[in-house]
Amino acid sequence: MIKKGVGKMGTEVEAGGYVKLPTFLEQGFLDLKREVVAKRICCLCGTCVAFCDKIKTVDAVEPEFVEDYDTVCGLCYAFCPRTFLPLSEIERRIFGEEQKDVFGVYRSCYAVRSKKEDVKGQDGGAVTSLLAYALEAGMIDCAVITTSDDHWKPVTKVAKNYESLKEGAGTKYTLYPGVVGVKEAMEAGCENIGFVGLPCQIQGLRKVQTAEQPYEVGKEKIKLLIxxxxxxxxxxDLLDFIANNYVKLEKVRKFDIKGKDFLVHADEKHSIPLDEIKKYVGEGCSVCVDYTAELADISVGSVGSEDAWSTIFARTERGEEIVRGAVEKGYVEVKEIEKKGLGLIRRLAENKRKSGEKDY
Ligand SMILES: Cc1cc2nc3c(=O)[nH]c(=O)nc-3n(C[C@H](O)[C@H](O)[C@H](O)COP(=O)(O)OP(=O)(O)OC[C@H]3O[C@@H](n4cnc5c(N)ncnc54)[C@H](O)[C@@H]3O)c2cc1C
Structure with missing residues (x-):
């Protein structure tokens, strides 16, 4: 998939006065292994796997090189969100400005709810409905989403229509290298790709879009990041713990987190204190400082809005355009977020920054 192409290496300052991003092409998979995997800070986002045919994840646990190590193309190191993250530089390139607030750069913020009765979202069904509008409007020709099997194991899907898009609705609380879905979408011939993912996955894909490196990896095909x-x-292992102690996974309708509890909705509702399942938290999450997916076009969460609504930050012009269009075409409705809701998001975002910076 990776072809040598025309690069901009050596460009110190581009038009517009931007300073060149670090390239680190001398550093390759062994460096990634030493600085990220061995330090247990890999977030399993899947960016290295998606952009290098020689890397795989073993049982969705950690990236491994599948051939004898003989080349240093360096993409894995350059794209990994855990090697280095020139946040201000990426923000300037994507948003034209740097953040002044713990919410990151954004243009507008709403509570959003789907108006489509057949969208059974985790919260307000905002993600599925915004993607549905973007597909209908021709802004994307596919959306890379995360569905699951009968046992809640995440599975990526390249959704090209409304029916398959709906299969992604609902939160899967399991680490999974979902960025590999972007590779699948490119291999399927998609030219305008939308992607939904976690903050680390968005960071990885923004590095792909902004890093100065000499390969053609199809970054211009990535058009929308939610x-x-x-x-x-x-x-x-959390899924095994739930199956062994609470309920068969095929009976679970929904997982959720409310306050200090992890909720399992089956015939009965099981409430597990988050403290009790701390040991299952991904080690790579401990150094993350991004709560609201600060680099996305649109960020979506549950906190800040009432039940059955999603909170969204539209961060880029494209993100705002999609929200506006989805309202006009009857995909979603929006309302203002109350001050109390924003206060709660702020507190959580600040806490995540503090604990991530402490652990790094
Ligand atoms: C691991 C995890 C932790 C979260 N933690 C918080 C939190 O602390 N606070 C908060 O407010 N919100 C959190 N969320 C977000 C929240 O659970 C909802 O996903 C969000 O509110 C969108 O709901 P919706 O009804 O608009 O989306 P829906 O319309 O239901 O669509 C959900 C979308 O999420 C995608 N998705 C589901 N699981 C994953 C996954 N594991 N990886 C990548 N994509 C996935 C699907 O592809 C789908 O497109 C978390 C989500 C995940 C996956």
Whole structure:
């Protein structure tokens, strides 16, 4: 998939006065292994796997090189969100400005609810409905979403129509290298790709879009990034723990987090204190400082809005255009977020920054 192309290496300052991003092409998979995997800070976003045919994840646990190590193309190191993250530089390139607030750069913020009765979303069904509008409007020709099997194991899907888009609705609280879906979409011939993912996955894809490197990886095909708020994600062992102690996974209709509890909705509702399942939190989550997916076009979460509504930040012009269009075409309705809701998001975002910076 990776072809040598015309690069801009050596450009110190581009038109517009931007300073060149670090390239680090001398550093490759062994460096990634030493600085990220061995330090247990890999977030399993899947960006390295998506953009290098020689890297795989073993049982969705950690990236591994599948051939003898003989080349240093360096993409894995350059794209990994955990090697280095020139946040201000990426913000200037994507948004034209740097953040002044813990919410990141944004243009507008709403509570959003789907107006489509057949969208059974995790919260307000905002993600599925905004993607449905973007597909209908021709802004994207596919959306890379995360569905699951009968046992809640995440599975990526390249959704090209409304029916398959709806299969992604609902939150899967399991680490999974979902960015590989972008590779699948490119291999399927998609030219305008939308992607939904966690803050680390959005960071990885923004690095792909902005890094100075000499390969053609199809970054111009990535047209829309919807990011999910995220305090933490869990290892697949959590699913075994739930199956062994609470309920068969095929009976579970929904997982959710409310306050200090992890909720399992089946015939009965099981409430598990988050403290009790701390050991299942992904090790790579401990250094993350991004709660609201600050680099996305649109960020979506549950906190800040009442039940059955989603909170969204529209961050880019394209993001705002999609929200506006989805309202006009009857996909979603929006209302203002109350001050109390914004206060809660702020507190959580600040807490995540503090604990992530402490652990790094
Ligand atoms: C691991 C995780 C942790 C989260 N933590 C928080 C939190 O702390 N606070 C908060 O306010 N919100 C959190 N969220 C977001 C929240 O659970 C909802 O996803 C969000 O409110 C969107 O709801 P919706 O009804 O608009 O989306 P829906 O219309 O239901 O669509 C959900 C979309 O999420 C995608 N998705 C589901 N699971 C995953 C996954 N594991 N990886 C990548 N994409 C996935 C699907 O592809 C789908 O497109 C978290 C989500 C995840 C996956």
């Amino acid at each position: 990011g999910l708020f995220c305090m933490e994600n869990f290892k697949a």
